[in-house]
Amino acid sequence: MVEPGILIERLVKKYEDVTAVDGLSLRVARGELFGLLGPNGAGKTTTINILCGLVKPTSGIVSVYGFDVQAELCKVKQFIGVCTQETAVYDYLTGLENVELFGSLYAMRGDVLKARRKALLEKMGLTKDAERRVGKYSGGMKRRLSLILALVHDPQVVFLDEPTVGMDPQSRRAVWDFIRGLKAEGKTVILTTHYMEEAEELCDRVGIIDHGKLITLGAPGELISDSGVGSLEELFIKLTGRRIREEA
Numbered sequence: 001m002v003e004p005g006i007l008i009e010r011l012v013k014k015y016e017d018v019t020a021v022d023g024l025s026l027r028v029a030r031g032e033l034f035g036l037l038g039p040n041g042a043g044k045t046t047t048i049n050i051l052c053g054l055v056k057p058t059s060g061i062v063s064v065y066g067f068d069v070q071a072e073l074c075k076v077k078q079f080i081g082v083c084t085q086e087t088a089v090y091d092y093l094t095g096l097e098n099v100e101l102f103g104s105l106y107a108m109r110g111d112v113l114k115a116r117r118k119a120l121l122e123k124m125g126l127t128k129d130a131e132r133r134v135g136k137y138s139g140g141m142k143r144r145l146s147l148i149l150a151l152v153h154d155p156q157v158v159f160l161d162e163p164t165v166g167m168d169p170q171s172r173r174a175v176w177d178f179i180r181g182l183k184a185e186g187k188t189v190i191l192t193t194h195y196m197e198e199a200e201e202l203c204d205r206v207g208i209i210d211h212g213k214l215i216t217l218g219a220p221g222e223l224i225s226d227s228g229v230g231s232l233e234e235l236f237i238k239l240t241g242r243r244i245r246e247e248a
């Protein structure tokens, strides 16, 4: 039997006047690097937040590695990590103190936390600035720190909501290498991004959603060749149109 990865079944999330997620069904395999794509307001963040238990669905089922996210959230929280779209770091602490705080929330201590902290700060290029207050960091540095905080406990399943937004090409590539490393370690990763190049480069499969519905699903290379376009960006525009969507 194939071990269950991430399962989304007939998921619906309604706010007062909008249906953010409208009957979404999707399966992501264990060890897969999956890209959830879509224009502003498509429902990506809502979906990710439901998958990690931050938002309650109106109806439908989501499960991670066989555990129902609603009914067994405590269990699920032990093996997932999330980097939310809004960067959540403590400005008045140093980078190092932020990592220590999050590590201790996961009951990590001593040498284990120290080694993990060191490795992550190095990979994200923050070693030199680790003792500086985060309030002085650039937006890209804060984003890289928030990735570290999402991963300090070495989760098996990782949700990254626009991890590279606002980063320069160097930082972005460091994050790409980092995400590839997660995949190489066998982790399951769901990523949202507005950079189609990023999705093409990294993802095993992508799902494009709009108005809370899945409109296409497949490996980037196959989607491109099947639809006779030159790039994922071209396909994205073809499917979702040119009308500018306001940011939430």
Ligand SMILES: Nc1ncnc2c1ncn2[C@@H]1O[C@H](COP(=O)(O)OP(=O)(O)O)[C@@H](O)[C@H]1O
Residues within 6 Å of the ligand: 015, 016, 018, 019, 020, 038, 039, 040, 041, 042, 043, 044, 045, 046, 047, 248
């Ligand atoms: N807390 C909320 N209250 C009301 N509407 C919301 C809320 N969160 C999201 N929405 C709406 O749901 C839709 C989907 O939003 P979101 O999931 O953030 O999209 P995306 O991440 O794809 O840009 C948007 O129309 C947004 O305005």
Ligand SMILES: [Mg+2]
Residues within 6 Å of the ligand: 044, 045, 046, 085, 161
């Ligand atoms: Mg979003």
